[in-house]
Amino acid sequence: MRKLFIWAPFALFLAFLAIVALGLVKPGDRAVRSALVGKALPAFNLPAATIGVPGLQTADFATGEPRLLNIFASWCVPCVAEAPVLLQLKAQGVKIDAIAIRDRPEDVARFLGRYGNPYHQIGSDVKSAVQLAMGSSGVPESFVIDGKGVIRYQHVGDIRPEQVPLILEQLEAAR
Numbered sequence: 001m002r003k004l005f006i007w008a009p010f011a012l013f014l015a016f017l018a019i020v021a022l023g024l025v026k027p028g029d030r031a032v033r034s035a036l037v038g039k040a041l042p043a044f045n046l047p048a049a050t051i052g053v054p055g056l057q058t059a060d061f062a063t064g065e066p067r068l069l070n071i072f073a074s075w076c077v078p079c080v081a082e083a084p085v086l087l088q089l090k091a092q093g094v095k096i097d098a099i100a101i102r103d104r105p106e107d108v109a110r111f112l113g114r115y116g117n118p119y120h121q122i123g124s125d126v127k128s129a130v131q132l133a134m135g136s137s138g139v140p141e142s143f144v145i146d147g148k149g150v151i152r153y154q155h156v157g158d159i160r161p162e163q164v165p166l167i168l169e170q171l172e173a174a175r
Contacts, residue, residue: 034135034143034154041149042133046123049100050108056097056123064147066174068094068167070119071131073101074111076139082158083115089164090118094171098122101131101139142167146174 036042041058048055061067070086072079090096098119100108108122125131134143137156144153144167153170155163 034151036135036151037154039151041145041151042130044123044130044133046099046125046130048105049098049103049122049124050105050112053112053117053119054121056099056121058149060097060121061145061149062147065095066144066146066152066171067120068096068171069143069145070096070098071101071134071136071139071141071143072098073139074103074107078158079111079140080115082140082160083118085159085161085164086118087116088161089159089167092168094168095120099125099130101125101128144170144174 041061043058045057046055061069068089070082072082086096096118098121100122103124103126105124108124112119123130134151135154136143140158142155142159143151144155146152152174155167159167
């Protein structure tokens, strides 16, 4: 019995290592999903995020056609990686609107000048109030909005080239 107690700490340590290794090999989904998927966009009326691009309001999404709403920031590194993919989606006819989070107009203009502008409209959400009301947990994040202003799909993180077919599929399903 005494020998069993001597080996117990070692066995507990091995069990701990196995649990940590399992967590590293198969990590859980840490994305925070919006509770508004399947529900209407919250009411908002955001001023323009930069000169020359109109602001954004909830009524803009009740046009009868689905749109992609991208939440981004000029200071967001993954947003830079996502920019060419959004330009590709725009080239394929996807109407993309955006909400710039905690950003200054000059920084948004610099970002668009450097990486291109795939957006039809960009609203400025200086305090992240609309972002939080939508259940968004960070940037970048994108939402497929149907033609009645209902959130149909949420994509957490940057959209990568291999995910373009999924986004197009979700936009088609939102018709």
